[in-house]
Amino acid sequence: MHRRTLAGSGLAAAGLVLAGIQFIHAIQQTDIPVAIAVDATPFVAMGLALSYAGYWLARDDTFEETAARVVVWGAGATVAFAAVAALVLFSQQVTTGSLDRAAYLTVDILTVGALTGVLVGLYDARSRHRLRALETERDRVAAFGRKAADVNNYGRAIATAGSDDAIAAYITEAISSLTGIDETAVLRVRDDEAELLSNTVRTAGAERVGKLARAVRDEPRGDVVAHGDAPPVDLGETVRDVLTAVVTERDGTTTVVVAADTGPASTDEQDRKLLELVVAHATVRLDELTAQPAQ
Known part of the structure; x- marks a missing residue:
């Protein structure tokens, strides 16, 4: 059972008990309906409010870590107020020599x-939850800022790369740095052939990686697509997600990126947007290298 459920149930029960005792005390002291209502209503309402607070605590998962x-x-407050009650009763005993209504008070x-x-x-619990x-x-924004700076650095490196192989290596490194995915392949696909420019995929052989690249070559250029655990071509049972992106398409030849995620955490939309910026840098540079005249 959840801690908040145990704590909330205990508080709700305590509130009902206090509300019941307050009502019994009210009818024990007088039989006048108006006096009973005036004496009982505020304190019975407090007991019921305590029960509602317990119900709220048990239902809201915000308090799971702070229920205790x-x-x-x-x-603590009950003990503190009990001490106040003891002082009041002691003062009453000293001054009047009587402890009338001690239990009620x-x-x-x-x-x-x-x-x-x-x-x-x-x-206090909600304040701590908001602080966390x-x-x-804050940590997420800081991490995103660091990743954005990395994208800028990789963009500059790709912009000065002198070959397709160098660009593929930067893409592989960028994906590993930004997402933690360390199994990435960059392929050049034409017809039924797939040429590996860079490959760190260990969960599947080059043939299956090439088959997957050919299957996704018609995706929109520049988009990073997350296929989850059901890509067009299976890369292995340990793969939790597969990311693919078409970098360039020219004269029947397509450059494709395939990343196999085997880690415990999956990539989110922000990570994919950052990867799309890396892919965009690679697209521009590959197009420039293709357009350069042969030396």
């Missing part, structure tokens, strides 16, 4: 303390 803190806050103060502590705990979310977003 809410309970600690509630318990104690339960009233405990009800207020429990509700106060739980509400403060919920606020902000820290996660």
